[in-house]
Amino acid sequence: MEAMALAIFLFLKTGEKFATQEMAGPTVSELTNYLGNHAGLKCEARVVNQPAAALEVCGKEKPPVGIVTPGFFLTYQKALAMEPVLEVRRENVAAERFVLVARKGASVNPADWTGKTIATTLAAEERYVKGVILRDQFGSEIRLAAVGSAEDAIFDLVEGAKGAADGVLVEEAAWAMFAADPELGGQLKVVFQSDELPRDLVVRFGETDATAVRSALTALNEDEAGRRILASIRVEKFAPVDSARLEQAQRLFHGK
Numbered sequence: 001m002e003a004m005a006l007a008i009f010l011f012l013k014t015g016e017k018f019a020t021q022e023m024a025g026p027t028v029s030e031l032t033n034y035l036g037n038h039a040g041l042k043c044e045a046r047v048v049n050q051p052a053a054a055l056e057v058c059g060k061e062k063p064p065v066g067i068v069t070p071g072f073f074l075t076y077q078k079a080l081a082m083e084p085v086l087e088v089r090r091e092n093v094a095a096e097r098f099v100l101v102a103r104k105g106a107s108v109n110p111a112d113w114t115g116k117t118i119a120t121t122l123a124a125e126e127r128y129v130k131g132v133i134l135r136d137q138f139g140s141e142i143r144l145a146a147v148g149s150a151e152d153a154i155f156d157l158v159e160g161a162k163g164a165a166d167g168v169l170v171e172e173a174a175w176a177m178f179a180a181d182p183e184l185g186g187q188l189k190v191v192f193q194s195d196e197l198p199r200d201l202v203v204r205f206g207e208t209d210a211t212a213v214r215s216a217l218t219a220l221n222e223d224e225a226g227r228r229i230l231a232s233i234r235v236e237k238f239a240p241v242d243s244a245r246l247e248q249a250q251r252l253f254h255g256k
Contacts, residue, residue: 006044009035010066012054013200015121017148019049030229034220039212041065051075051124064208070198070246071128074253081206084246085214086238088200091231096199097172098133100192101154106167108191110137117143119153119165132252133169133194154178158187167191198246202238 009032013019028045035041046061048054051072057063058080065085073082090096100118107113118138122129123146130136130144147153150170157164170178172193179185202217204210217238220226230237 006042008046008057008061008063008066009041009043010054010057010063010068011045011047012051012066012068012072013047013049014051014069014071014125015123015146015148016049019047021045021047023047027232030232034226034229035213035216038219039216041213058205063205065202065204065210065213067200067202069122069125069128069200070249071122071125071132073201073203074128074132074250075125082203083210084201084241085204085210086202086217087198087241088202089236089239090199091234091236093171093173093236095172096197098169098194098197099172099175099190100134100167100169101157101175101178101188102167102191103157104187104189106189106191110134110139110192113138113166114141115143116166117145118167118169119145119147119150119157120169121147121150122169123147127253129169131255132249133197134192135195135252136255137192150174151178154184154188158184195248196245198242198249201241201246 011019011028018024024047025045028047032043032045035043041064046057046063048057054068054072055076067088073084076082120129123144126144130138130140130142145165150168151174153165153168154170157168175190178188202213220230221237
């Protein structure tokens with residue numbers, strides 16, 4: 001008898017160079033194995049780092065659940081019938097924020113950035129970056145340059161490397177390390193800081209019953225095996241969705 005195919009658990013981390021099936025698949029598989037044992041969801045991890053690849057997985061393999069970025073969720077919520085189940089609270093990240101970092105003499109007036117380039121790992125989620133992170137303050141003519149590492153882009157910015165962007169969108173926690181550096185910190189400044197943003201989301205697709213998944217993920221830190229899995233994916237815990245924050249992001253995403 002032919003074995004039944006496993007369901008697919010989609011794991012999308014846009015722009016993260018290590019979020020590939022080859023590099024992160026085995027780690028995420030520990031989580032999916034846990035779900036199989038504790039939620040009855042026998043599934044196989046599918047790790048991607050681009051929205052287009054995630055769309056392809058959704059079209060071909062019909063995952064019942066997954067973890068996606070808020071930008072992907074807001075873009076394809078209706079088309080893929082996604083519903084948020086939980087949010088992902090990362091280790092040592094009290095709040096999800098981005099800052100736009102530029103050289104010391106750069107203008108802090110968004111109007112002066114018309115036609116300039118911002119390097120970001122989230123370039124593939126353009127509407128989310130411009131509308132939600134930057135709150136539409138920099139206009140539609142700002143250009144996004146895709147980079148595999150915001151930190152490397154900051155070094156290029158400081159060194160005046162050929163093709164360096166005018167600014168770099170970097171996570172607030174990562175910027176704190178640069179700001180504390182006595183050599184680099186003095187050459188850079190923050191020209192914009194985002195509001196607190198939605199976290200990555202555990203979502204269900206369509207009519208999937210995610211009750212057991214919600215219970216299993218919420219209880220991960222209650223046993224040693226679960227705590228090891230959380231540590232391996234650098235997650236503090238899975239928590240209820242901050243609906244107010246997500247709804248605010250949705251309004252900004254749609255220009256409201």
